[in-house]
Amino acid sequence: MTAPQSPAPITPVETIRKALTGYRVLAWATGIWLIALCYEMVMKYAFQDDSLGWIAVVHGWVYFVYLLFTANLAVKVRWPIAKTVGILLAGTIPLVGIIVEHFQTQNIKEQFGL
Template sequence: MSDPSPDVAGTRPAPVRGKDPAKIPGALLRYRVLAWVTGVWLLLLVVELIVKYGFGVDSLDFVPVVHGWVYFVYLIMAIDLGIRVRWPAAKFVVTLIAGTIPFLSFYVEHIRTREVKAQYGLS
């Protein structure tokens, strides 16, 4: 029987059957773009709520709908990346919630990008 231990250098996880490590850069790029787009729309949502409830102006009613759909696509991209790089459950939850808290999506995107690039030797 073969030994299930990591490769000889012990630096990278053994490849998972059915998962192509060459697809990780594309998944990371999609996640990064959607994290930024979600963060921008979330900031617009905050502004819209301040304008609506602070000043009584109802002119930007489309912002919550757009942010909701962008956040949905962000969830799909984050799940795709997380499955490919095999994130633990806690990292998944924090990453998915990041799109609901202003400025957090930018910070978490930076941290996750740095981790994935270091783990897979991407530049």
């Protein structure tokens, strides 16, 4: 009788640490650019100042990279799909992405001993 095969190997802790660092940096960058985007929207619609339109483009690209880094971390720490989607959407609400990053970082550090 053969022994049952073990599940897929666990992701090395150093790989998780790198993915977590990238996620943290992009969560903060996305949060800061989202605040800048809110400022740009106020200037555009309240004061008819279109000179800051480039902020929306930068924020869009930063958010896209945030999605990639968050998905990378989610795969490595094996988050359920619903949790992953929730964390991805947290980057669309000012300051929520930064708050979620704080609590997820605490959870991951505790779970994996980082």
